[in-house]
Amino acid sequence: MGQPVAEVSGYTATSTELIVSVAARALAGKRRVFAGVGLPTLAVDLAQRTVNPDVELVYESGVCAAHPTSMPESIGDAVIVAGAEAVLSMQALFGYVLQGGHIDVGFLGAAQIDRFGSLNTSFIGDARSPRVRLPGAGGAPEIMMNAAEVFVIMRRHDHGSFPAELDFCTSPSPVRACASGLGLPHRGMGVSTVITPLGTLERPSAFAELELISVHEGVSVDEVRAATGWDLKVADDVRVTMPPSDESIRLLREEIDTVRLYLR
Amino acid sequence: MGQPVAEVSGYTATSTELIVSVAARALAGKRRVFAGVGLPTLAVDLAQRTVNPDVELVYESGVCAAHPTSMPESIGDAVIVAGAEAVLSMQALFGYVLQGGHIDVGFLGAAQIDRFGSLNTSFIGDARSPRVRLPGAGGAPEIMMNAAEVFVIMRRHDHGSFPAELDFCTSPSPVRACASGLGLPHRGMGVSTVITPLGTLERPSAFAELELISVHEGVSVDEVRAATGWDLKVADDVRVTMPPSDESIRLLREEIDTVRLYLR
């Protein structure tokens, strides 16, 4: 592991590896990425090793332009601090870097996402007596309000996770924020890209709805429609998602997540 | 200069030296002092060498618990930074240290002071076309609003500097702030002590007016009354100000302000 693998070929990507690879590819050309815990950690790491060596990794712990020498297990790990270009106070990180509008792409996960890209990371069931207590807000509302765009990685794609209506809205889309009539507007467009085990969805602008733009190999458009809790908009030219390269899979397995912390 | 002066006696204090010595004495028992530029610099330095070796000097540049090895020429000098216990951001200094209520005594000077201890450091004449443009606010409004008490050193005591009405109020007393009906109230009592070339005035509480409590040697109560632009309240038991010790004068001249920057 870590040694060059000269003649790799024929890796079969797991669903997680596929998702991570698609996310990494979408980071091509993006300058400054707010990297969360979990699959986003893998995606930005993979992007940095493939399509975007110059991407700047920013973590909500205050670390800017991290150069981690191994995979961080949390967004405040010692390995992202050592050798970083800056470690800022959380006030400066959330206030100046994030609210100041310096993040190009924020990465979020969610238990539920709605048609316009609002996210629930708080509760399944009634918030006042929840069936499942999810991790909650963290910095997600700030990332959603302030990043120029947000990539969402969903581990599931079904009616539970793509409902007609969220059980709870933790991090709102611009559509929902605007409708509330309260508070300052989003700095960016909210969610631009959603990557799921079935395909890729995109929103072209702040007030647009999610649109299916690619299905993964072996998945039909109808399957995706059926798995989505609303009448899913489908692009005229839905493609089949380009599969991850063998090299991407090799990097993920043998260099990035060697302990299979996130590739589970 | 700096060498021990064994048999000093009979120094005659200048007006400035008298004022500084009185101010230094008033610092006995105070823990944390916000030290401004000018005579306050001399007063806190003298206090630290005499009545209050443990006083903590805080400067608006962010320096806390300075241990200057020579007299600072500004509130952000290299000599107060080197060897200080902490150098904070200005946000932390003004927000957390000052607004947070950690300053026991703030030192201010002024061109004008009124009956309740409001200060003018901005304009003589009409503010919109001033006869004299004074230095302005600086951190004075913040010191006035947030220090537990404020000492004021006045270089003059006459109708111009103790007027019935200020030409402009830069840093308000609690009386004035309360009357405005706007903004948050003072954290402390505003001005507690005013030291002038004629005597010492005090306010016992946030809404009290200034009261003459001592006259300097050779000054009569009537002289102070006549020099004050309002009907000055006089304590029943006005004392004669205790003159500075020879040692205080020696320290000021030979160890503290050897370049006579402020003792002019």
Next chain:
Amino acid sequence: MSHDKVLSMTEAIRRFVSDGMTVALEGFTHLIPYSAAHEIIRQQKRDLTLCRMTPDIISDQLIAAGCVSKLVASFFASGSAGSLYEIRRRVESLVPEALEVEEYSHYGMVSRYHAGASGMPFAPLRSYSGSDMPDLNPLLKVVDNPYGEGTVYVVPALNPDVTIIHAQRADRSGNTQMWGVLGAQQEAAYAATRTIVVVEEIVDGAVVRADPNRTIVPAHVVDAVVLSRRGAHPSYVQGGYDRDGEFYREWTAISHEPERLRQWLQDWVYDLKDSDDYAEKLGPEKWAALAVSDRPSGVVNYGSSR
């Protein structure tokens, strides 16, 4: 200033933490004050309102030990490492009893400490527009924007009775220096009525004064300095020891079984006297696995001419 504030952990917790208090234990992934929490558990403090941005395992432990009646927080998992089942049981099935929760986003919590430290009633931020969070937490309010249209969300000041933080080093009077991830420790210390600083090392004042920009929490807001080497385990200390990822992953299983959790508290908290005991029980192999490399910061010059 030169006041000596060094106390034993037992004495610091006994003197400054009382039943019913609002207690902030801050440290964002880094420098989490575990040894202080364990002493709070040993002293059986009750009815605390615990404030922590990321509750982390430390909150699961304090709650399981019956110290906490209310949690004020912005995240309810343990980083990537999984669920905090004690918290989940309290919230999802009210077992063994309900836990009151007051919930913010991360910047909401930072801003609350900032407002508290600044003597302000509130701090404004760009979050919450369109979120359901204000429905659940009526303390999320708006003010009118006097410079334009519309409104701005604000969060209220948070002023803990006590803030406890863990740091790399302090002098005996409490000047506290940290490096690496700084979290909301400065704000939380200034916001509190009392502050306890737990450190890996007590250093001479000259060490602090050689690098005054490194002082994050000055002595004037510190009430007690407690020496507790390795007291941040299983979290980490930059330049000291690394995060114990293995234990973080184990906790999901430990906390999943109430009986196992109780046994863990017995073995690792109640049966031990202090963090020295705890470090010893962890054993030399664990500490060897968590040992860190040498990455020196370099030196800067603070010289002046006079």
Next chain:
Amino acid sequence: MSHDKVLSMTEAIRRFVSDGMTVALEGFTHLIPYSAAHEIIRQQKRDLTLCRMTPDIISDQLIAAGCVSKLVASFFASGSAGSLYEIRRRVESLVPEALEVEEYSHYGMVSRYHAGASGMPFAPLRSYSGSDMPDLNPLLKVVDNPYGEGTVYVVPALNPDVTIIHAQRADRSGNTQMWGVLGAQQEAAYAATRTIVVVEEIVDGAVVRADPNRTIVPAHVVDAVVLSRRGAHPSYVQGGYDRDGEFYREWTAISHEPERLRQWLQDWVYDLKDSDDYAEKLGPEKWAALAVSDRPSGVVNYGSSR
């Protein structure tokens, strides 16, 4: 990130400072960007709105050279060293012409930069209740306190077109490290559309990355890095050279006579090419008098286990 942003002073000012812009030159007694101001004077920029907490001599010079039509500031003298007569002439006798002034307190200015950096329309503070300052400056407003009685004063965001700061060191991509008095430089840089960083030394990225907590302004908000050794004279650089108190005291006399001030600008700005010329003209005796002692910060360890 690894983008090389090093420019000559001439090029940086030419490219990023245009007539009519709002320009912040920050540095609170320490690290005042004199050499950048002198280049602005040489390039005869006009109609600038100059933002500086303490105008200092640098503002008197820029105003006397005709570069500035409006001053946004919180103090109008030069520390202890006396008056800034060019400013006083403009304000008191409108000679040679009026100068528009927008006035705050120090924390008002810090809070304006903070709001600007934070993407907020305003920041709240405890100042101004009962002061006449709001009468003079209608941008000082109040909002209702939603958590209690009464109102809270707020100041509006300040977002300069360009912020220029001077620092001890930066790498070629713009990661800027400072120590000693930090002023409002971080806030002012984040608040601005463009930031020029002038440094005493350009260092390898490895130097910066050895001590990331020392980075006050990260590369992502820096547009130009300019090397200008001794360019902060007559202000000072902690660990570099001391404040030239003698010149600060002389300025009162220089600025008192418009003709003498004009001659000073001729001799010390227009007739010189850059800050190297200026430093040379000051001469070795001056620099010897301003030389600083060695007060090393000590070293901390950033090591991690992996």
